[in-house]
Amino acid sequence: MKSLWNVTLHFGVSVVPVKLYNATLKTSPDFVQIDTRDNARVRLSRLNSISADEIDGAYLGRAYEHEKVLYPVTNNFINSYKPELSSELVFDDFVDRSSIHPSYFENFYYLHPVDDFESEYQSLYAVVDNAASIGLCQTFFRNVSHLFALNTFRGSLVLNKLKFEAQLVEPEYTSPYPDTSTKVLKDALNSHITTSLIDFNPSQYKDSYSENLVGAMLSKLRPAA
Numbered sequence: 001m002k003s004l005w006n007v008t009l010h011f012g013v014s015v016v017p018v019k020l021y022n023a024t025l026k027t028s029p030d031f032v033q034i035d036t037r038d039n040a041r042v043r044l045s046r047l048n049s050i051s052a053d054e055i056d057g058a059y060l061g062r063a064y065e066h067e068k069v070l071y072p073v074t075n076n077f078i079n080s081y082k083p084e085l086s087s088e089l090v091f092d093d094f095v096d097r098s099s100i101h102p103s104y105f106e107n108f109y110y111l112h113p114v115d116d117f118e119s120e121y122q123s124l125y126a127v128v129d130n131a132a133s134i135g136l137c138q139t140f141f142r143n144v145s146h147l148f149a150l151n152t153f154r155g156s157l158v159l160n161k162l163k164f165e166a167q168l169v170e171p172e173y174t175s176p177y178p179d180t181s182t183k184v185l186k187d188a189l190n191s192h193i194t195t196s197l198i199d200f201n202p203s204q205y206k207d208s209y210s211e212n213l214v215g216a217m218l219s220k221l222r223p224a225a
């Protein structure tokens with residue numbers, strides 16, 4: 001697997017060069033549009049919304065749409081606001097693990113050591129794995145601002161991608177106060193949790209729909225000529 005990014009972790013006096021890799025895969029099937037008369041792929045054309053003419057690639061540009069108003073923007077304008085790219089992640093902020101609600105976690109990446117730095121990597125892994133706090137770092141990567149948390153998973157250092165506070169939408173309904181639920185109902189709900197408690201085994205939860213659908217399509221459908 002090809003690495004996505006070569007980066008250096010700065011953790012106090014420790015400096016650990018690593019390579020970043022994808023840690024998740026898309027399991028749902030991808031579909032393309034076809035012409036049902038001959039099963040040919042449908043090619044999507046770029047059409048001018050006013051003249052309906054197809055647009056030559058030389059004239060394609062971008063615009064920011066806000067409240068149905070378009071603001072044409074050039075690549076030079078966008079690039080002038082990009083932060084300076086860095087290949088270093090400095091972890092100077094640490095928070096208690098339990099203070100980060102699971103809803104903030106979005107995705108994660110594996111971090112693998114580069115040659116000759118396995119010892120430093122293993123030392124950092126041991127410290128992070130046993131720490132009650134978690135290190136945070138903000139950076140700019142792949143044209144997007146990221147908030148990363150340094151963590152461990154399945155014997156590897158990982159970067160957990162967190163949502164920014166501005167990305168969260170406030171709920172339209174929140175549980176009222178004072179609590180109006182009855183003790184009988186709450187006891188019944190707590191009893192259900194207690195009697196249904198099991199050890200978490202992620203392998204028992206599968207995207208069966210996607211697996212069955214892909215298997216059926218490959219075994220029962222005739223390929224297009």
